[in-house]
Amino acid sequence: MTRTRKRRGEQLMVPRAEFTSYYGRPIIHAPSWAARDIAGYFFLGGLAGAGSVFAAGAQLSGRPRTATAMKVSSLAAVSLSAAALVHDLGRPGRFVNMLRVFKPTSPMSMGSWLLSVYGPAAGAAAFTAVTGRLPRAGAAATAGAALLGPALASYTAVLAADTAVPAWHGAHRELPYLFTASATAAASGMALVVAPPHENTPARIAAVLAAAGENAAAVAAGRRLGMVAETWREGRAGTLLRAARVLTLAGAATAALAGGRHRPAAVLGGLALLGGSVCTRFGVFAAGIASADDPKYTVVPQRKGE
Numbered sequence: 001m002t003r004t005r006k007r008r009g010e011q012l013m014v015p016r017a018e019f020t021s022y023y024g025r026p027i028i029h030a031p032s033w034a035a036r037d038i039a040g041y042f043f044l045g046g047l048a049g050a051g052s053v054f055a056a057g058a059q060l061s062g063r064p065r066t067a068t069a070m071k072v073s074s075l076a077a078v079s080l081s082a083a084a085l086v087h088d089l090g091r092p093g094r095f096v097n098m099l100r101v102f103k104p105t106s107p108m109s110m111g112s113w114l115l116s117v118y119g120p121a122a123g124a125a126a127f128t129a130v131t132g133r134l135p136r137a138g139a140a141a142t143a144g145a146a147l148l149g150p151a152l153a154s155y156t157a158v159l160a161a162d163t164a165v166p167a168w169h170g171a172h173r174e175l176p177y178l179f180t181a182s183a184t185a186a187a188s189g190m191a192l193v194v195a196p197p198h199e200n201t202p203a204r205i206a207a208v209l210a211a212a213g214e215n216a217a218a219v220a221a222g223r224r225l226g227m228v229a230e231t232w233r234e235g236r237a238g239t240l241l242r243a244a245r246v247l248t249l250a251g252a253a254t255a256a257l258a259g260g261r262h263r264p265a266a267v268l269g270g271l272a273l274l275g276g277s278v279c280t281r282f283g284v285f286a287a288g289i290a291s292a293d294d295p296k297y298t299v300v301p302q303r304k305g306e
Contacts, residue, residue: 037088039285042156043278044081045115046183047190048074049152052122054187056146057202058195059139066203067142068129069194070187074145075126078119078152085115111155118152121145153183160288167231167291168284174221175284181213182280185248189273192255192266200266204255207273211252214280215245231287240283248276 055070101109121144128138157179161172168175184206191203218241222229232241251272258265 033285034088035282035285035289037084039282041081041084041088042160042179042285043182043186043281044077044084045156046153046179046277046281047186047274048077048081048122049118049149049154050180050183050187051077051190052118052125052142052145052149054191054203054206055125056142058191058199059142061202063195063199063202066191066195066199070191071122071126071129071142071145073190073194074149075122078115078122082115082119108159111159114148114151114155118145118148121148150180154180160284163288165288165292166228167225167237167287170225170228171221174217174224178214178217178221178280178284181210181217182244182248182277184210185214185252185273186277188255189251189270189277192270192273195266197261197263197266200255203270204266207252207255207269210273211248214248218245228291231291232283235286235290237283237285237287237290240279240286244276244279244283246276247272247279251276 051070051074055067055074058064058067058070121141124141125138125145128134128141154176157175158172160168161175163169171178188203188207188210192200192207195203218232222232225232231237251269251274254265254269254272258269
């Protein structure tokens, strides 16, 4: 009891650490990206890229309705994705200017070229599928879009991790896996919404695998980030990422258990997966901005009086 009382009565000899910066200004500049544009760009690009892989798989496995629907979905997603990027840049000419340089060490440069090559391939695949014309050209375009799809789905994670933003850069190893799993969940959700039940078995399997992969990547990222992981758990980012986890797991469970027999269940599960993917991208984006704005995550703590 005596030792306990002494411990309780002890006073700190050194003041608690305070995290400050010069003149109260952030140590690093948070990206000037608009959440609606860039987080939406992250989500739509992932949906398009993973959707092209689903479309190619559906075509090869004799699921024509799913293949056509996913090709159209990918074209719509990449078009909206490009529009969101151009809107954030301010004018279309700035996107064209990025194509003047081909720099393999720059995620922005490579992403711009990737988007400009993938878009026409996705467009040709969708056009030939809908019209029934030029089947050989359509098959080639489908294959090309499927080959570029994984890169499109994951490169935005590299783009974010290449910045100095603590919540993104600190998870540079896990972020591509998280974004790829989230994109797969979104594409499987879209397939569940647009495909007839007798064609959605691959989408239901992919949904379960994607949900497990996304959860594992998020847990691994939290461990690596250490104290910075607080930005993934608190505030707006925490709310969005908790919603993402619930929606993704619920969507995968619904799709796996009832999606093969009942179309309403498949659609409900698909919408939950899509919503979960949206929340993941916006949640990770919000965590990054929060970590850049707080000196606690960007400076070494200082003691009072030092």
